[in-house]
Amino acid sequence: LIGSGGVWVWGVLKEMAEFNWIPRPRDYTSEGSRYARELLVAHKHPLQRKEAPSATVIVRGKGKTRPEKGDKGGGSVTSAVAIDPLSDPLSSGSQLTGTSVIDDPLSAASMASTTSGPVPLSFVPKGEDTEDAPVGERGLTWDAMRVEILSNYTLTGTISVTQWVTKATIEGPGVSSTSSGRGKAAQGSKPVDRTKSRMAQLDESPDDEREKQVQQMTQEQYTSHLRFLNQELIAAWDSDERVQALKIAIQCAKMLGDVSVPQFYPSAVVLVTDTLETFGKLVYDRIRQKGVVYDPVVGGLPKTISSDAFFDEAFDLSSISAEARETCTNWLYKVASIRELLPRFFVEVAVVACYRFLYGQSKFANILMRLAQTARGLGDPLVAAYARMYLVRKGIEVAPAERSYLLTTFSDCFSLFHHLSKPQDHSGPEAFNLYSPALEWILYCIGKKSTKESFNEIIQSYKDSINLAVVLRHIISSFEAEHVTANALAIVQLIKESDESVPRADLFIAFGEKLGQCPPPKEQRLQVLNEVWKVVSKLEDPEQYTRVVEVYIDFVVRHFSMREVNVLLKDLLKHVTVNKAFERVISRLQNIMERIVREYSDFGAILGMDGFMPLMDLFQSDSKYGACKILLDVFTKNQAPTDDLVIIHTMFDIARSLHDALDSLSFEDERRQVSRLICKYMEKIDFGKDVEQQLNFYRECREAFSNLEHVQDRLVHAVSALAMKTHRLVGGRHTKRTAVFVKACLAFCHITIPSIESILLRLHLFLLGGQVALVNGMVTQCEAFLKAAITLIADAAQGTDPSSAAFRNREETLLTFLDSFVSFLIVVPGHPEQGPFYLVNGLINVLEEYTWSASDVKLRVYFKLLHLFSTYYQMKFPYSIPLVDSNDTLYGSTDTYRTEVRTILNRLLEEILVLMAKVVEEKDGKRKQGMAALDLFNFLITSAEINASSAKLAVNLFLLSRKSGAVDSAYAKHSLHHVKNLAGASYQELYRKLASV
Numbered sequence: 001l002i003g004s005g006g007v008w009v010w011g012v013l014k015e016m017a018e019f020n021w022i023p024r025p026r027d028y029t030s031e032g033s034r035y036a037r038e039l040l041v042a043h044k045h046p047l048q049r050k051e052a053p054s055a056t057v058i059v060r061g062k063g064k065t066r067p068e069k070g071d072k073g074g075g076s077v078t079s080a081v082a083i084d085p086l087s088d089p090l091s092s093g094s095q096l097t098g099t100s101v102i103d104d105p106l107s108a109a110s111m112a113s114t115t116s117g118p119v120p121l122s123f124v125p126k127g128e129d130t131e132d133a134p135v136g137e138r139g140l141t142w143d144a145m146r147v148e149i150l151s152n153y154t155l156t157g158t159i160s161v162t163q164w165v166t167k168a169t170i171e172g173p174g175v176s177s178t179s180s181g182r183g184k185a186a187q188g189s190k191p192v193d194r195t196k197s198r199m200a201q202l203d204e205s206p207d208d209e210r211e212k213q214v215q216q217m218t219q220e221q222y223t224s225h226l227r228f229l230n231q232e233l234i235a236a237w238d239s240d241e242r243v244q245a246l247k248i249a250i251q252c253a254k255m256l257g258d259v260s261v262p263q264f265y266p267s268a269v270v271l272v273t274d275t276l277e278t279f280g281k282l283v284y285d286r287i288r289q290k291g292v293v294y295d296p297v298v299g300g301l302p303k304t305i306s307s308d309a310f311f312d313e314a315f316d317l318s319s320i321s322a323e324a325r326e327t328c329t330n331w332l333y334k335v336a337s338i339r340e341l342l343p344r345f346f347v348e349v350a351v352v353a354c355y356r357f358l359y360g361q362s363k364f365a366n367i368l369m370r371l372a373q374t375a376r377g378l379g380d381p382l383v384a385a386y387a388r389m390y391l392v393r394k395g396i397e398v399a400p401a402e403r404s405y406l407l408t409t410f411s412d413c414f415s416l417f418h419h420l421s422k423p424q425d426h427s428g429p430e431a432f433n434l435y436s437p438a439l440e441w442i443l444y445c446i447g448k449k450s451t452k453e454s455f456n457e458i459i460q461s462y463k464d465s466i467n468l469a470v471v472l473r474h475i476i477s478s479f480e481a482e483h484v485t486a487n488a489l490a491i492v493q494l495i496k497e498s499d500e501s502v503p504r505a506d507l508f509i510a511f512g513e514k515l516g517q518c519p520p521p522k523e524q525r526l527q528v529l530n531e532v533w534k535v536v537s538k539l540e541d542p543e544q545y546t547r548v549v550e551v552y553i554d555f556v557v558r559h560f561s562m563r564e565v566n567v568l569l570k571d572l573l574k575h576v577t578v579n580k581a582f583e584r585v586i587s588r589l590q591n592i593m594e595r596i597v598r599e600y601s602d603f604g605a606i607l608g609m610d611g612f613m614p615l616m617d618l619f620q621s622d623s624k625y626g627a628c629k630i631l632l633d634v635f636t637k638n639q640a641p642t643d644d645l646v647i648i649h650t651m652f653d654i655a656r657s658l659h660d661a662l663d664s665l666s667f668e669d670e671r672r673q674v675s676r677l678i679c680k681y682m683e684k685i686d687f688g689k690d691v692e693q694q695l696n697f698y699r700e701c702r703e704a705f706s707n708l709e710h711v712q713d714r715l716v717h718a719v720s721a722l723a724m725k726t727h728r729l730v731g732g733r734h735t736k737r738t739a740v741f742v743k744a745c746l747a748f749c750h751i752t753i754p755s756i757e758s759i760l761l762r763l764h765l766f767l768l769g770g771q772v773a774l775v776n777g778m779v780t781q782c783e784a785f786l787k788a789a790i791t792l793i794a795d796a797a798q799g800t801d802p803s804s805a806a807f808r809n810r811e812e813t814l815l816t817f818l819d820s821f822v823s824f825l826i827v828v829p830g831h832p833e834q835g836p837f838y839l840v841n842g843l844i845n846v847l848e849e850y851t852w853s854a855s856d857v858k859l860r861v862y863f864k865l866l867h868l869f870s871t872y873y874q875m876k877f878p879y880s881i882p883l884v885d886s887n888d889t890l891y892g893s894t895d896t897y898r899t900e901v902r903t904i905l906n907r908l909l910e911e912i913l914v915l916m917a918k919v920v921e922e923k924d925g926k927r928k929q930g931m932a933a934l935d936l937f938n939f940l941i942t943s944a945e946i947n948a949s950s951a952k953l954a955v956n957l958f959l960l961s962r963k964s965g966a967v968d969s970a971y972a973k974h975s976l977h978h979v980k981n982l983a984g985a986s987y988q989e990l991y992r993k994l995a996s997v
Contacts, residue, residue, distance in 0.1 A: 021905045022945045023873035140444045142393060146270050149437050155219035155264040161255065219264070223271060226252070230275045237282050246334060249279040249350070253343035259382050266437050269386045273346070280350035283331055287357055291324035317360050328357040341377050342387075349391050353398050364399035372405045372412070381416040382434060388413065389438035392445050403454070406446045410458070413439060414465045432470045432501045440474045447478035455483040459490070469495075469502035476510040481518035484511070488520035488528045496535060505544035508536060512551035519559050529556070529564070537571060542581035546572070546588040553592050557599040562609060565596060569611025576618070586623045589615065594630045601638040603647050613650075625661045628654045629677065636680035643687045648697070655681050656704045675710035682711075682718060691726055695719065695745060702752055709756050716765050719748045720772045727776050732882060734776065746773050746781045750788075759796050760813050763789050767821055770828075777883055779829060786828065786839055789821065793846050808853055815860060822868045826877055827886045836891045837900070840868065855919040856928040862912050863935060866905065870943040873901045912936060930964025933957045938975055946986040955993050 217225060229248055236244040252275045259265055335351060338344035348371065355367055371391055378384040388409045395405060417435070446458065458475060472494055476484055484491060488511075495507045511532075520528050532552070539545045549572055556565055572592070576582040582589060593615060600606055607613065619627040632654055642648070658674045682701055687693045698719055705711040723745040730738050749769045756762050770785035796814055825843075830836030844865065852858045871877060877888045891897035912932075920929045937957040944950050958975075961967045979991045 020949070021902055021909055022947075022950075023870050023902070023905065023943055024945045026874055026943075028874075028876075028878040140441075142441075145437065145441055149266045149270050153264060153266040153434075153437075155222070155261060155267070157261075158216040158218055159222060159261045159264060160258070161215055161217050161222065161225065219267075222268070226271045226275055230278055233275065233279060234282075243334075245279065245282065246347075249276060249347055250338060250343045252276060253346040254340070256346065256383060256386070257342050257380075259380055262382060262434055265382055266386065266434065269390070273350075273390055276346060276350040279347070280353065283351050284353055287324050287328045287331070287354055290327050291320050291357065320357050324357055328354050332358075341374070342383070345371070345374055345378070345387060346390065349387075349394050352394050356398070361399065364395075365402050365404060368395045368399060368402060368405040369408065372408045375409075376412060385413065385416055385435050385438040389441050392442050396445050396448075403446075403450075406442070407454075407457070410442055410446055411461065413442065414461070414471075417466055417468055417471065432468075436470060436474070439471065440478065443474045443478035447475075447480065447483075450479060450483070452483055452486065455479050456487075459487070459494075463494075467497065467499060469498040469500065469504075469507055472498050473502050473507050473510050476507070476514060481514040484514040485518050485520040488515070488524055489531065492528060492531045503544060504535065505539060505541075505548050508532060508548050509551045512548065512555060516551065516554040516558075519555065525559055526564075529560070533571075539575075542576050542578070542585055545575045546585040546592075550588045550591055553595050557596055562600070562605055566609040566611050569596075569609060569615055573611055573614055573618075582618045586619065589618060590623060590627050590630070593627060594634070597631055597634045598638075601640075603635055603639050603642075603651070604644050607646060607650050624657065628657045629674075632658065632677045632681060636677060636684060639684050641684055641686035643685070643690075648685055651681055652700070652704070659705050659708060662707065671708065672710065675708045678705055678708065678711050679714040682714065689729065691722055691729075691741065694722055695741070695748070698722070698748070702748075706755065709758065709761075712752055712756050713761060713765065716749050716752050716768070719745045719752075720768055723772050723776060739776075739778075742776045743778065743781065746778065746785075750781075750784065753788075759792060760810065760817065763792055763796070763814075763817050764820075766792065767817070767824065771824060774828065774884060775881055779884070782828065783831070783839065786821075786825075787842070790839065790842050790846055793843075794850065796850075811853055811857060815857070818861065818864055822864050825868060826871055827879065827881050827884065829885055829890055830887050836887050836897060837872075837904070840865075854922055854928075855915050856922075856932065859912060859915050859919065859928075859932050862908055862915070863939065866908055866912070866939060867943070869901050869905050869908065870939075873898060873905075926964050927966030930961045930967040933964070934961040934967055934972060934975060937961065938978070941979055941982070941987070941990070946984070946990055951986065951990045951993065954990060958994055 229252055233245050233248045236242075236248065252272050256269060256272055258268075331351065331354060332348075335344065335348050338347060352367065352371070355363060359367075368391070372388070375384055375387050375391060378387055392406060392409060395402065443458075446454070458479075462471060462475060476491065491511055495504065495511065498504075498507065515528070519525055529552075536545065536548050536552075539548070549568065553565075553568070556568055572589075576585060576589065593612075596612070597603075597606060616627060616631075632651065635651055639647075655678045659678065662671055662674060678701075682698075685694075685697055687697070698715055702712065702715055723742045726738055726742055726745075727734075734742065746769060749765070749772075753762050753765045753769070756765070766785045766789035770782045770789070773779075773782040773785060793814070796810065821843075825840055828839060831838040835841075847858075847861055847865075852861075872887060875888060875892050877886055880886055880888075887897070916929055916932050916936075919925050919932065922928070934957070937954055940950060940954050940957065946954070958972075961972060976991070976994055979987055979994060
């Protein structure tokens with residue numbers, strides 16, 4: 001043996017010749033009482049969130065930091081933030097520094113692209129919807145509308161664009177433009193001269209400074225061109241060339257006069273107004289920077305007005321400086337001097353928020369009304385429609401409570417739609433889609449938080465002036481559901497009388513969505529449904545029909561009985577079974593089925609409907625798999641435990657369909673999901689005290705779901721629980737019939753467990769079977785389970801490299817299993833012929849031949865066996881099973897039994913000491929040897945009688961652990977303290993020896 005540790009152990013081995021292990025008698029009941037700790041009531045959960053120090057929250061939002069309430073400035077916001085140590089690290093910032101930042105590279109890239117220039121001005125008045133509101137409460141937003149327009153109105157060919165190119169661009173970057181020179185020269189001039197100079201620049205003809213170039217652009221080039229103009233506008237502004245920036249804004253607005261490609265015009269409006277928004281924000285920010293007043297309370301120091309103050313209705317105009325008013329007036333005069341109506345209108349709408357600096361909120365009603373009337377001068381109906389849309393968009397931002405101009409705008413739109421029925425450019429039925437976004441946005445802003453009177457006024461205007469389905473659809477969609485459904489019968493009649501500009505199905509879908517949100521009066525519901533279905537049932541297109549049913553199914557299942565649902569399903573089947581039309585609408589049919597089953601918890605009533613199972617039969621292949629998965633998932637969540645045979649057999653077939661759809665190519669996650677659903681399904685089946693029928697059900701499940709290991713595992717647990725349920729029903733005393741039934745349950749488990757692939761899982765299940773068998777007093781069946789587990793332990797290491805991480809993980813799991821297995825062996829009675837340690841000796845033989853990754857792991861196994869045989873020596877075991885005699889009752893008082901226990905204990909101790917000598921040669925061996933010595937020391941003083949030889953061995957073990965220098969000092973200190981607290985002269989003498997070491 002090599003090393004000081006080996007020499008020490010060799011000396012201890014010599015002393016073993018004189019040492020005879022004598023287990024100490026123990027009274028487990030008194031020890032439990034003596035060492036029990038006092039139970040204290042926990043008033044606070046140990047993982048409860050604690051108040052953290054102040055953390056700086058950096059909000060990277062719209063180009064600036066967001067101040068908290070009461071903070072008038074920008075910058076970082078410092079607030080007390082409670083940091084949850086268990087929170088998702090990806091959903092928060094650095095918790096070590098207390099700073100919440102967005103470090104996601106994709107989010108950072110997105111923010112970099114959106115904040116490269118000034119963000120378009122977007123006023124959110126107090127009390128209005130914000131981006132933080134739930135989606136259901138926000139309704140339609142401009143961002144959503146913008147994305148929808150850009151995705152639906154695209155350009156397939158090219159568009160002619162009059163591109164204005166400055167002379168500086170033509171001449172090259174080394175030559176400055178005339179406007180740039182004027183701008184720089186004007187910086188040193190007097191204010192009056194500078195103003196005159198800029199007005200002169202504005203009055204100059206574009207031909208004096210620029211040259212026209214008409215180019216053909218694709219949609220991508222058009223977007224890039226506007227992005228370039230936006231950057232040019234920002235660059236001109238940063239260079240103090242304000243007039244040049246205004247000229248760029250004017251030229252962008254002029255682009256909206258081109259309607260040569262009408263199908264792209266809505267997207268062009270969105271792209272151009274983005275640039276105008278940038279211009280409007282720049283002007284607004286410049287005026288706000290000049291709005292500085294002096295607060296005499298703080299000694300005349302300058303105080304900048306917070307931008308939030310401009311959204312307050314109690315805004316004090318006296319706080320605006322004269323310079324800010326003059327700058328604002330100057331800009332508004334510049335805009336008013338634009339000669340052409342179209343650019344003047346769009347630019348003025350872009351800077352409409354600046355009127356706050358002159359009039360506060362008081363004049364916005366007149367200003368917006370004037371702009372609404374100005375839009376009447378736009379001759380082209382398409383241009384006028386989107387000009388009004390932009391006006392309403394800005395009007396809602398600056399004056400959300402103002403309604404009069406909205407109604408005027410909507411009234412003016414009626415005159416535009418008369419052109420749709422005339423044969424002219426972008427008019428007629430093909431133009432409905434072009435006007436739809438503008439009309440939708442205007443009506444949404446009118447309908448938002450509107451009153452019942454406003455809705456009735458709009459409906460009356462519709463009846464009196466126009467009968468277009470496109471208008472009616474947006475009226476229905478834009479107003480609150482309670483206003484629409486309060487006039488449900490009238491709306492249905494209007495839908496019937498509307499023209500064909502929009503498919504009738506779309507109108508009923510919009511109306512059905514409102515019915516789902518807010519039903520009509522109870523006495524009208526059935527009449528409304530019947531009136532709707534008189535039209536819908538005549539739809540011949542299966543796709544349109546199923547779209548309507550998909551929306552109305554929510555209204556029907558919530559407010560009608562299953563009778564009406566069944567009638568609807570029958571009518572649905574009539575429409576989709578013609579020429580196999582269901583194949584084209586299979587996804588909608590699946591949604592309809594899902595909404596029905598999620599609404600009702602009584603699956604018996606659902607399956608009893610005449611139209612439901614024929615609907616399920618329409619699903620084939622992949623669609624059937626998805627439908628079965630949804631149905632089984634809802635069943636496991638909503639269904640109470642049942643013994644209804646109809647429900648059981650129907651859901652059993654559905655579960656079997658899911659099982660049969662899996663194959664060797666199925667993903668493991670998919671197999672796991674199906675297994676979870678089937679296991680939950682089995683939990684819902686309960687035959688009460690009819691345990692035999694329950695076992696028959698489990699037998700059918702074993703046969704049907706044989707390819708899913710998790711299901712087989714769950715079946716073993718379920719049948720074991722069934723045997724224990726029978727044990728409880730008979731009070732632990734079986735009759736002949738119940739004993740036979742429990743044996744059948746155990747046989748079920750013994751047959752099922754070998755079909756499971758995982759060896760470690762099989763080990764635990766064999767142990768479970770043995771425990772259930774012994775509790776029910778069936779010792780022979782218990783031994784069969786335990787022998788199968790002991791035999792299986794030898795196979796646990798096969799096929800894995802002992803040096804691999806997978807082997808070590810499996811080894812740790814095996815050690816955990818051995819803890820439970822050895823603990824259970826205490827109560828297992830010995831064999832009448834093979835002896836009291838028949839099973840334990842077999843376990844020791846298997847463990848000795850097992851290939852362990854290191855000697856210290858094998859040491860841990862032998863320590864478990866030491867504890868086992870030390871317990872075997874006691875006259876009364878720490879626990880027992882009722883009506884089952886363990887070895888303490890069968891053999892505990894015999895000398896032969898106790899002598900054999902001591903012999904095995906000494907043999908195990910010798911093996912442990914040999915392993916301790918070998919472990920020092922392995923990696924980190926000194927620490928492992930010291931820990932093993934201290935563990936054996938603690939076991940010795942706890943479980944062995946202390947005499948001269950055992951005390952000497954204990955001292956040597958403690959000294960060996962100290963000499964290793966790698967043992968936790970606290971562990972050694974507590975071990976010594978434990979010896980001190982033990983009663984008896986031998987322990988006190990041992991403590992004095994240990995303390996003197």
